[in-house]
Amino acid sequence: MTSHDTTSRDDKPFAIDAVGLTKIYGSGNTEVVAMRDASMQVEQGEVVALLGPSGSGKSTFLTAVGLINPPTSGRITIKDQLVLDGETAQTNLRAFRRHHIGFIFQKSNLIPFLSAAENVQIAMQLNGQSLGFARRRAIELMDYLGVADRADGLPSMLSGGQQQRVAVARALANRPSVILADEPTAALDGHRGRQVMELFAKVAHEQGAGVIVVTHDHRALDVFDTIYEMEDGLMHKQQHNVQQGAH
């Protein structure tokens, strides 16, 4: 492996530094290479869009960076801490996820037996926050996302869009260093979708979080600082948005 810069242009450690990620499923005749030598550096405060057709390896990359599905080889460093070296965890991945990573997925993925507010609260309570604090921040975030009036409703009582906004609130709850979103606006209308993307950008810039968003929604691409594209498991950096990226 060649030498590799671990800091960004402004000498801050990268929020996400994924180098040479390869993921191979199966072996021999059944071997499938889902991701091949994919690298990405996301600076603190940077919002990255990841584009690509279905089956190109976007979700594999996202779950690898999210420390859910370790790569077969490659290294993942988050905020200057090496967390995965190939399949070998360098730290307690679950605890690391709890403290540093916020997830939003295509399906809202809320816990069905918890109310909307409790779904947001649980992320904070697992992180040791008090019930009172967690409740207040949950309502705050839900208010910002326009779903505070449904705080006590169960997920089954919310529309798809409302559920997705609750999931966004949960991902932001712990002020994570990294936010990973897989098609987060799929269930939202254009206006709400853009609002969520702008929220990611705001959070990224204000909190210094690195955000990766897998999206097909080309209407909001101007919100992103950098755009990557994946095809057949290969990662290509496509565009750096100068206006947004030079913050």
Next chain:
Amino acid sequence: MNLAAKDIRHNLGRFALTTFGIGMLLMVVMGMGGIFRGIEEDATLLVTRVDSDLWIVQRDTKGPFAEVSRVPPNLVYRVSAVPGVQSAREFVYHTIQRERNGNLIRIAVMGLSWPTDKGEWVPLISGRILKQNHFEMIVDESLGIALGETIKLGKETYTAVGVTKGMLSLNGDGLALFTIADAQAIQFDQPGEGVRLERASREARGERSELGLRQPSLIEQAVKPSIELPAIARPQLSAVMVTLAPGSHQDRVSEIISGWGDVSVYTQEGQKELLIKGLVEKVRRQIGLFRILLTVIAAIIMALILYTLTLDKIHSIALLKLIGAPNTVILGMILQQALLLGSLGYGIAYLVGQKVFPLFPRRVILNDADLLQLAGVVLAISVLSSLLGIWKAMKVSPNEALA
């Protein structure tokens, strides 16, 4: 935030129904234990209530409750003469089954050594003790014979002059206390035809014997009623009960009487032990095995229910792992549900049992030690039954949240 409670609230109907089912199963386990305690207590109740220091029974038999014991009536006088014996009483005990008001009634007949024993030791709930040598009885309320009511047994009619409670035989039959003479009359009652045949038989035997041929007056004597024949002994007793004089040594008195060749001696505790070991032991093992079986079934059902509840939550568990919930949170959720299921089931078993058990035909006794033991068993099976669900939950990958 209590995830277990939140999940239960979400599936309240199913959880409540499951808990009720487990409760019913545990009630059966609890009831079986109570039935055994009832049998055990019924078996020793009479020995306890009679409160005799020593029981003298037919040699090499285990006493009147365990098997047939026959001792001669004059044994009472022999025993009374032993140093250290304050009093000796006759004891007659047998069970009869008669039809009354169209129903079968089983009565444990016990003879009181009139006039020494008029039933003063019997705890009466109404009426009085025996006041005459014949035709009176004290009955247990379970027999359904009211105070003042009469019942025909053999050729005589007996009146209930006293009613007692909880005086049961080891089979759970209600006790009726008569004088010894009445108890024996009931025991050895023969229909008229039987008496006539017996007397004819005695006459025939006399006519065939050489003595009868030489002395025909003997044949005339032989056909008289048994009670008029000095050669025919009085009906035998079941046992003799001994009360020791204050300060006398039980072992010493027992040793003297044991030296006689025709009787065996048991202390009160010895008699109880014989009853429990001899008669109740098999019942205890039978019920014990049945309880174990039911407990295992309850554990299996609980395990399957908790496993199903866990399967229903697989996605949520994966999601919790995804957002970084430590294993303790997930284990805690399943374990708390298991413990809640077990403890609520136990509570239901106890409360419903309190209403249902008194309706059982035999006594169901729930004592604190048994209840505590069952609580411990329920706690253990709750934990054990959650293991299957916990094992499944541990195998869940956070990836499954994305599926």
